[in-house]
Amino acid sequence: MHSENYIKLEFLSKSSNEAFARSAAAAFAAQLDPTLEELGDIKTAVSEAVTNCIVHAYPEELGRIAMRLRILEGGILEISVRDWGRGIENVEQAMKPLFTTGGEERSGMGFTIMGSFMDKLRVRSTPGKGTTVLMQRGLRQRRRL
Amino acid sequence: MTINSAFSAGRLTLYLAGELDHHEARGALGDIDELIDEYLPRDCALDMSGLSFMDSSGVALIIRVSRRMKELGGRAWIENPARQPQRVIDASGIDRLVPVAVRK
Numbered sequence: 001m002h003s004e005n006y007i008k009l010e011f012l013s014k015s016s017n018e019a020f021a022r023s024a025a026a027a028f029a030a031q032l033d034p035t036l037e038e039l040g041d042i043k044t045a046v047s048e049a050v051t052n053c054i055v056h057a058y059p060e061e062l063g064r065i066a067m068r069l070r071i072l073e074g075g076i077l078e079i080s081v082r083d084w085g086r087g088i089e090n091v092e093q094a095m096k097p098l099f100t101t102g103g104e105e106r107s108g109m110g111f112t113i114m115g116s117f118m119d120k121l122r123v124r125s126t127p128g129k130g131t132t133v134l135m136q137r138g139l140r141q142r143r144r145l
Numbered sequence: 146m147t148i149n150s151a152f153s154a155g156r157l158t159l160y161l162a163g164e165l166d167h168h169e170a171r172g173a174l175g176d177i178d179e180l181i182d183e184y185l186p187r188d189c190a191l192d193m194s195g196l197s198f199m200d201s202s203g204v205a206l207i208i209r210v211s212r213r214m215k216e217l218g219g220r221a222w223i224e225n226p227a228r229q230p231q232r233v234i235d236a237s238g239i240d241r242l243v244p245v246a247v248r249k
Contacts, residue, residue, distance in 0.1 A: 018168050051166065105170055109201040109204050112237065113237060
């Protein structure tokens with residue numbers, strides 16, 4: 001699908017970058033004039049996807065995380081979060097509510113929240129090679145670009 | 146994020162403010178454990194009116210506080226969540242395990 005605008009960001013899998021990633025996504029999405037609720041949903045989904053990379057893809061080392069945001073025709077925001085870490089053995093199991101391998105600090109609700117706040121959620125993973133999370137959210141267009 | 150606390154008549158109220166994500170959660174969990182150990186409250190209220198952002202790390206924190214209070218024979222609940230935390234609470238279904246009270 002033709003993209004009307006995009007950004008690509010790459011950053012290190014440090015937890016201090018979680019706030020940066022969601023703020024950057026919100027700043028890019030602002031040109032679609034979203035509601036506060038839509039902005040909150042975008043920030044939350046990005047925070048979940050980036051945290052997954054930090055906790056699960058690179059549990060004992062620092063690695064690269066690439067985030068790409070695209071504005072597609074019709075006011076659709078597409079967010080892709082990619083890592084080159086450990087990958088997920090069983091994506092279906094990982095996406096089940098309350099499933100976590102992250103210990104007491106994690107709730108196992110990350111994918112549930114991403115799926116709930118986004119219109120589309122697709123996860124592709126290859127063990128040993130990495131994971132890509134692709135999300136789309138249609139924003140009510142109150143203003144023409 | 147910041148955590149302020151008030152203790153009165155066996156009730157510990159924790160006022161969470163700012164942004165609660167995975168980066169902030171570890172420190173917050175440590176601080177909350179220390180406060181619960183210090184006061185050994187009967188009830189613990191998590192006031193989320195000042196929380197401008199929370200992701201599933203906040204859900205893990207709520208579950209942890211609820212478990213800790215059950216171990217002490219007490220109760221925990223969420224109070225006055227701001228709009229964005231309320232949406233995460235709704236999406237996670239955590240309010241089926243830990244009640245949400247709105248006091249105006």
